[in-house]
Amino acid sequence: xxxxxxxxxxxxxxxxxxxxxxxxxxxxxxxxxxxxxxxxxxxxxxxxxxxxxxxxxxxxxxxxxxxxxxxxxxxxxxxxxxxxxxxxxxxxxxxxxxxxxxxxxxxxxxxxxxxxxxxxxxxxxxxxxxxxxxxxxxxxxxxxxxxxxxxxxxxxxxxxxxxxxxxxxxxxx
Amino acid sequence: xxxxxxxxxxxxxxxxxxxxxxxxxxxxxxxxxxxxxxxxxxxxxxxxxxxxxxxxxxxxxxxxxxxxxxxxxxxxxxxxxxxxxxxxxxxxxxxxxxxxxxxxxxxxxxxxxxxxxxxxxxxxxxxxxxxxxxxxxxxxxxxxxxxxxxxxxxxxxxxxxxxxxxxxxxxxxxxxxxxxxxxxxxxxxxxxxxxxxxxxxxxxxxxxxxxxxxxxxxxxxxxxxxxxxxxxxxxxxxxxxxxxxxxx
Numbered sequence: 001x002x003x004x005x006x007x008x009x010x011x012x013x014x015x016x017x018x019x020x021x022x023x024x025x026x027x028x029x030x031x032x033x034x035x036x037x038x039x040x041x042x043x044x045x046x047x048x049x050x051x052x053x054x055x056x057x058x059x060x061x062x063x064x065x066x067x068x069x070x071x072x073x074x075x076x077x078x079x080x081x082x083x084x085x086x087x088x089x090x091x092x093x094x095x096x097x098x099x100x101x102x103x104x105x106x107x108x109x110x111x112x113x114x115x116x117x118x119x120x121x122x123x124x125x126x127x128x129x130x131x132x133x134x135x136x137x138x139x140x141x142x143x144x145x146x147x148x149x150x151x152x153x154x155x156x157x158x159x160x161x162x163x164x165x166x167x168x169x170x171x172x173x
Numbered sequence: 174x175x176x177x178x179x180x181x182x183x184x185x186x187x188x189x190x191x192x193x194x195x196x197x198x199x200x201x202x203x204x205x206x207x208x209x210x211x212x213x214x215x216x217x218x219x220x221x222x223x224x225x226x227x228x229x230x231x232x233x234x235x236x237x238x239x240x241x242x243x244x245x246x247x248x249x250x251x252x253x254x255x256x257x258x259x260x261x262x263x264x265x266x267x268x269x270x271x272x273x274x275x276x277x278x279x280x281x282x283x284x285x286x287x288x289x290x291x292x293x294x295x296x297x298x299x300x301x302x303x304x305x306x307x308x309x310x311x312x313x314x315x316x317x318x319x320x321x322x323x324x325x326x327x328x329x330x331x332x333x334x335x336x337x338x339x340x341x342x343x344x345x346x347x348x349x350x351x352x353x354x355x356x357x358x359x360x361x362x363x364x365x366x367x368x369x370x371x372x373x374x375x376x377x378x379x380x381x382x383x384x385x386x387x388x389x390x391x392x393x394x395x396x397x398x399x400x401x402x403x404x405x406x407x408x409x410x411x412x413x414x415x416x417x418x419x420x421x
Binding site (some may be wrong): 126 | 179189349
């Protein structure tokens with residue numbers, strides 16, 4: 001019975017699973033121990049990209065034009081704020097609201113759809129960490145140490161133990 | 174739960190690699206390497222299905238609960254696993270080809286809407302199964318023959334309920350093949366991926382039969398209580414699914 005109950009709890013909590021994979025490439029700027037700007041590039045997996053590109057690239061010229069950019073931003077990207085852009089920022093133990101992304105652009109690279117955007121703020125690098133993951137577990141965010149660009153500071157990428165979905169944590173030495 | 178997190182990590186990592194490998198391989202398909210590459214694609218699709226179904230969802234919870242609360246043999250677990258995966262694949266093929274050819278545009282949005290609708294239908298059916306299991310356990314605990322007939326009926330309902338939700342994983346591969354105008358490969362990849370998923374779902378069923386057998390000795394005389402409990406848990410699962418669909 002114990003096994004049965006454990007099974008219910010585990011499987012009830014998880015009714016979706018990743019179908020889309022997003023590689024996260026953060027480029028972090030630090031001034032006086034404070035993170036002031038992060039430029040994120042998200043690279044969607046090729047299969048998901050093929051669906052999205054077909055829908056987004058209305059004139060089928062293999063590029064995301066400015067009108068198409070606007071369509072993506074308004075109809076797809078900005079609504080991800082409901083999911084905190086799959087990124088949870090914690091400063092001094094307190095979860096912060098994800099800053100409004102700026103300079104959004106979308107482009108196609110090696111048959112993959114990419115989103116690029118920046119956030120600005122003042123985050124103490126010693127007290128801040130970033131958790132990447134989708135609580136619904138529909139999206140899998142992929143972060144590797146080699147994806148992180150940062151000067152003079154060593155990034156630490158670790159597995160995030162959320163019990164019911166998987167993610168990565170980025171913090172700094 | 175560190176162990177669970179590690180399993181999830183492995184499932185994601187392997188899926189992520191297979192997803193990338195399968196898309197690259199399909200894209201490399203041409204007249205000169207048609208058969209070899211198709212074979213590779215189908216092999217990867219099988220493995221992808223196997224791993225993909227190991228992740229959350231795909232009716233494993235329902236199958237597990239069903240077999241924990243109903244006596245059955247391993248053959249039935251395989252039958253159930255494959256019925257679910259076949260319905261899963263047919264449903265994904267119909268939705269993908271249907272949406273692609275009928276609507277042409279905005280299919281990704283529609284995929285989501287369709288998924289919510291089918292999830293709600295599925296959840297409703299799952300709740301009905303739970304109620305049915307409780308009813309049959311209570312009413313027919315003394316009639317073994319009728320119980321067996323009803324069990325067969327409910328197996329089909331369980332398989333249909335779990336399978337009707339089209340698998341977005343299969344839909345993605347099918348659509349990717351359609352985009353690259355590999356229509357036959359789309360159907361074959363859906364079939365092989367389903368064979369892989371069927372195996373994983375069957376294993377979930379077999380594990381639950383094992384649990385049932387272990388507890389069976391001392392619960393045999395009161396087995397209807399276990400069936401009622403299983404029915405209640407299936408209803409809870411259905412309600413949870415219904416709510417999840419509403420929030421998507």
